[in-house]
Amino acid sequence: xxTIVSGARPTGRLHLGHLxxxxxxxxxxxxxxxxxxxxxxxxxLTTDYSSPQGIRENTIEMVMDWLSIGLDPExxxxxxxxxxxxxxxxxxxxxxxxxxxxxxxxxTYKEQMNEIVGKxxxxxxxxxxxxxxxxxxxxxxxxxxxVGVDQAPHVELTREIVRRFNQVYRPIxxxxxVLLTETQKLPGLDxxxxxxxxxxxxxxxxxxxxxxxxxxxxxxxPARVRRHDPxxxxxxxxxxxxxxxxxxxxxxxxSEGCRNASIGCLDCKxxxxxxxxxxxxxxxxxKSSYEGRVSEVEDVLSAGxxxxxxxxxxxxEEVRSAITL
Ligand code: TRP
Ligand code: SF4
Numbered sequence: 001x002x003t004i005v006s007g008a009r010p011t012g013r014l015h016l017g018h019l020x021x022x023x024x025x026x027x028x029x030x031x032x033x034x035x036x037x038x039x040x041x042x043x044x045l046t047t048d049y050s051s052p053q054g055i056r057e058n059t060i061e062m063v064m065d066w067l068s069i070g071l072d073p074e075x076x077x078x079x080x081x082x083x084x085x086x087x088x089x090x091x092x093x094x095x096x097x098x099x100x101x102x103x104x105x106x107x108t109y110k111e112q113m114n115e116i117v118g119k120x121x122x123x124x125x126x127x128x129x130x131x132x133x134x135x136x137x138x139x140x141x142x143x144x145x146x147v148g149v150d151q152a153p154h155v156e157l158t159r160e161i162v163r164r165f166n167q168v169y170r171p172i173x174x175x176x177x178v179l180l181t182e183t184q185k186l187p188g189l190d191x192x193x194x195x196x197x198x199x200x201x202x203x204x205x206x207x208x209x210x211x212x213x214x215x216x217x218x219x220x221x222p223a224r225v226r227r228h229d230p231x232x233x234x235x236x237x238x239x240x241x242x243x244x245x246x247x248x249x250x251x252x253x254x255s256e257g258c259r260n261a262s263i264g265c266l267d268c269k270x271x272x273x274x275x276x277x278x279x280x281x282x283x284x285x286x287k288s289s290y291e292g293r294v295s296e297v298e299d300v301l302s303a304g305x306x307x308x309x310x311x312x313x314x315x316x317e318e319v320r321s322a323i324t325l
Contacts, residue, residue, distance in 0.1 A: 004033040004179070005142035007040035007081065007133075012058035014065040015201035016276075017194035020244060021183045025146055027070045029179075035076035036140050036308065039063060039301075042081050042088075046129040047112075047119055064297050065204055068287035079304035081136065086312035090135035093319060095128060097164050103127050108153050134158040138165075138173050139312050146179040169322040172315075184244055191219040191237040205287060208277045215241070215273045220265045221258070230261040238269055245275035 006026065014023070029035055039059045045052060059080060071078060081087055103109065113121055133154050137145055145155045155178040162173045187193065188200030195201060202214050218238045221231035233239040233255045242251055250271050257263030290296060
């Protein structure tokens with residue numbers, strides 16, 4: 001079986017964007033690969049070193065959501081990056097062979113430098129974080145790395161670092177392939193990308209009532225100012241959810257109703273909202289079973305950490321010997 005590694009920063013409660021962006025995919029991969037999914041808590045520090053409060057709590061919250069939505073610790077290894085100190089050692093050793101220009105020309109780096117304001121990104125850690133990511137991936141000798149397009153350059157860089165390591169020392173590591181997560185487009189309530197910081201997200205843990213209220217006021221085709229104005233579903237942010245959740249018959253009916261203005265937006269959304277709510281029912285049940293049992297989540301992490309630790313120790317022995325340390 002091939003090995004998969006992927007990580008996520010501890011963002012706390014997950015929303016529908018996470019679900020359709022990565023998680024559904026992770027859940028499917030569990031059966032086909034040997035999977036390692038981890039909380040990238042050191043990565044969180046690369047952009048937010050000055051506000052580390054909450055990383056710990058967000059870690060637990062996120063893993064609880066992972067478990068509730070269907071990641072199964074029997075079928076994948078779930079662990080915390082900062083618990084496996086070997087990641088830091090490999091990061092250090094890889095940094096010795098990584099040319100600085102490789103990091104400076106990384107498109108994601110350049111983009112974030114330009115786009116993220118109000119955070120200090122001028123640090124060594126931020127420039128070097130793709131090397132840490134390479135260490136995360138190489139530690140478990142991953143063959144495939146499921147990520148979104150924004151992360152693809154980092155996997156490309158990992159491949160370059162792998163080639164360099166294998167050439168300079170000894171071939172130990174496979175070159176990992178990107179497994180592009182084809183994200184279903186899922187805008188937030190205001191039509192922008194769904195994000196906690198934009199306050200436009202539907203959280204998995206929202207109650208049915210909250211989901212109903214939020215989605216009922218989700219942005220629609222701006223052309224439908226009045227009830228009798230015809231609309232175009234393809235221009236409607238809410239319709240992206242119809243495409244994910246509704247039956248083809250329902251999609252056909254509301255599309256027609258939208259185009260000839262025979263259905264109002266609220267009624268149209270109701271058709272979709274009931275699916276969103278019922279789809280999350282098993283999640284809510286599982287999640288509520290964790291209520292007040294945070295220690296179970298911690299146990300899952302401890303068990304995962306032990307497995308990861310064993311593999312990391314072995315990899316590092318090989319690495320040290322290849323470098324003749
Ligand atoms: N950098 C990724 C992000 O910001 C998270 C991450 C860290 C990761 N290490 C990884 C993803 C290794 C895949 C593989 O989302
Ligand atoms: Fe969107 Fe439905 Fe309103 Fe059309 S009728 S704009 S598809 S919510």
